[in-house]
Amino acid sequence: MNREDISITISCPDSFGLVARLSSFVADHKGNLVELHQFTDEQSKLFFARISIDGSKLDVSVEDFLAGFDVLARAVKADWQYRLMPSKMRTALLVTQTDHCLNDILWRTKSGELPIEITSVIGNRETCRAAAEAAGLPFHFIDMKGDADKKEAGFREIHHLLQKQEVELVVLARFMQILPDWFCRDYEGRAINIHHSFLPAFIGANPYKQAYDRGVKLIGATCHYVTADLDAGPIIQQEVQKVEHFHTPADLVRLGRDCERRALSTGIRYHVYDRIIISGNRAIVFPD
Numbered sequence: 001m002n003r004e005d006i007s008i009t010i011s012c013p014d015s016f017g018l019v020a021r022l023s024s025f026v027a028d029h030k031g032n033l034v035e036l037h038q039f040t041d042e043q044s045k046l047f048f049a050r051i052s053i054d055g056s057k058l059d060v061s062v063e064d065f066l067a068g069f070d071v072l073a074r075a076v077k078a079d080w081q082y083r084l085m086p087s088k089m090r091t092a093l094l095v096t097q098t099d100h101c102l103n104d105i106l107w108r109t110k111s112g113e114l115p116i117e118i119t120s121v122i123g124n125r126e127t128c129r130a131a132a133e134a135a136g137l138p139f140h141f142i143d144m145k146g147d148a149d150k151k152e153a154g155f156r157e158i159h160h161l162l163q164k165q166e167v168e169l170v171v172l173a174r175f176m177q178i179l180p181d182w183f184c185r186d187y188e189g190r191a192i193n194i195h196h197s198f199l200p201a202f203i204g205a206n207p208y209k210q211a212y213d214r215g216v217k218l219i220g221a222t223c224h225y226v227t228a229d230l231d232a233g234p235i236i237q238q239e240v241q242k243v244e245h246f247h248t249p250a251d252l253v254r255l256g257r258d259c260e261r262r263a264l265s266t267g268i269r270y271h272v273y274d275r276i277i278i279s280g281n282r283a284i285v286f287p288d
Contacts, residue, residue: 004055005034005085006062007274008069011284012078014040014047022051025072030059037286041279048277050286052085081274089272091116092167094158094175095128101173101194102128104261105268106135114265115272119165122158124177144177155180162187171268172226174260181228189278191226192271194264196256197238208252217243219252221259223267225283234283236267236276 012018019038026033035052058065066082073080095102102121108114121132124144132139140161144154155177162170170191172179184191197220202210211219220240227233239259243252270276270285277284 004058004062006031006053006055006065006082007050007085008053008080008082009048009050009274009277010073010078010080011046011048011277011279012073012076014045015076018047018076019049021072021076022049025069026051026053029065029068030057031055031065032057039284039286041284044279046279048279048284050275050277083274085273086115088115088117089168090119090166091169091171091268091272092119092162092165093121093132093171093173095121095123095125095173096176097125097127098174098257099128099131100257101260101264102131104265105171105173106131106137108265110135114268116169116268119167120161122161124154124175151177152180155183159183159186169268169271170226171264173264178230179226184226184228187226189225192223192236192264192267193226193231193233194221194223194260194267195231196220196260197222197240208256209249211243212247212249212252215245219243219256219259221256221263223263225278232281234278234281236270236283236285237263239263239266 023033032054033051034054036049038049040047055062093102093105105114109116109118118137120138120140121128122140122142124142126141129139142154142157144151168190170187172193174194196207198207198211198216218240220238222235223237224235225233239262241255241259273288275286275288
């Protein structure tokens with residue numbers, strides 16, 4: 001992408017000729033439509049689309065183009081947003097003890113696969129400090145051990161850090177704390193979590209051992225947006241791994257971590273490239 005590329009996501013009531021109206025508007029302003037993904041939900045009768053435009057030859061300024069698009073969006077009763085590409089989304093990583101997701105994100109960011117600017121790593125344990133500092137990132141330890149008041153104070157401190165750093169995306173990279181409702185509301189649609197996902201589900205201590213004892217044939221991971229309902233937010237990406245009879249509990253942990261890394265990194269990528277539209281408790285995803 002060049003610096004004048006424009007990504008637009010749009011959702012509105014379905015009606016005749018929407019794709020034609022969108023593409024015609026781009027063409028009328030000499031824009032090059034390099035990608036158009038669209039989906040009509042027959043249940044809700046809603047239309048969703050993501051369009052990517054090479055704006056290098058627009059016959060108007062980007063600002064005027066977007067102002068004109070806003071007129072079109074109002075006419076079709078649409079919610080829409082845009083992002084100029086490429087851009088690096090300011091992102092904070094929240095961690096506890098395990099560092100496999102953290103290290104994967106650090107590597108993918110360094111390699112250019114994830115276009116994010118990591119503002120800091122925030123942990124309620126010291127375990128991940130070395131990995132963060134080795135990557136040249138500030139690490140903030142927030143002590144949350146204790147009663148409910150201690151945890152609330154910890155979340156207030158985290159929230160203050162995120163505001164101070166002007167964070168656009170919060171990634172819970174195996175952060176083993178339940179975010180309070182007010183925190184979830186403040187970062188609605190801007191906080192992503194990862195957790196193990198078994199068929200059937202196992203809760204409580206040592207889920208991989210429980211899965212082994214039951215002889216499960218599939219394990220996996222789910223990447224989703226954070227909501228006040230625990231692990232019930234819109235699902236962005238899921239990864240599944242087949243389990244063989246000879247796999248040990250340690251093998252299940254290894255396979256599960258691979259699923260977690262893949263699901264979380266894919267979820268981050270889709271978010272920062274504006275490939276997701278949240279509709280109620282569903283995430284409409286246009287993969288790349």
